[in-house]
Amino acid sequence: MGETWFRNFLADQQLHQLLETVDADLAEEARREGCCYCGGKLHRADYDRKARGVPQWNKRYSFCCDQDDCRRRRTPESVRFLGRKVYAGLIVVLISAMMHGLKPERVRRIREVLNISPSTIKRWHQWWLDNFVRSSFWKAVRARFMPVLCEETLPWSLWLRFELEERDRLLAVLQFLRPIATAAATDSRKAAFERLR
Numbered sequence: 001m002g003e004t005w006f007r008n009f010l011a012d013q014q015l016h017q018l019l020e021t022v023d024a025d026l027a028e029e030a031r032r033e034g035c036c037y038c039g040g041k042l043h044r045a046d047y048d049r050k051a052r053g054v055p056q057w058n059k060r061y062s063f064c065c066d067q068d069d070c071r072r073r074r075t076p077e078s079v080r081f082l083g084r085k086v087y088a089g090l091i092v093v094l095i096s097a098m099m100h101g102l103k104p105e106r107v108r109r110i111r112e113v114l115n116i117s118p119s120t121i122k123r124w125h126q127w128w129l130d131n132f133v134r135s136s137f138w139k140a141v142r143a144r145f146m147p148v149l150c151e152e153t154l155p156w157s158l159w160l161r162f163e164l165e166e167r168d169r170l171l172a173v174l175q176f177l178r179p180i181a182t183a184a185a186t187d188s189r190k191a192a193f194e195r196l197r
């Protein structure tokens, strides 16, 4: 794991397209299922949502029920957006992982290239340690990992556990984390996710 490796991910148009396709499939699946509340038809009502770091991602797929007495929104899971963070999920995951896997000097250089402030990185770090570890999502899935994952070094420890080639690994980690993308919208008990920035 190094700077070149990281830059390759950022410049990897095929990877970006792959993640876009996964999100489009997730959206199509949700659309076919229809409204969870009344079974009504779903109409596209995407959010404007910029993903810093991957400028071409500017819409988050979302739907609205067509029934007048319902009109509820349904926002599918996503591998591109992580909660409400303003940076693309892949950047949040990679940089947060690198903080445990790379020397601080190298993390600083990458951070500067991407123009991410030290306070943002600190906030992400705190989010993994605190909000993520306490989330109902993590409580429900952490038992799958044997031996137990080190929570202090998330998401690096998670990254190491997916023993795949690099691009597949990134996709697997983002797929694993994707329920977080909708947690804020669907579960008020997960109010912690509202604070994701």
Ligand SMILES: [Zn+2]
Binding pocket: 035, 036, 037, 038, 039, 040, 065, 066, 067, 070, 071, 072
């Ligand atoms: Zn409905």
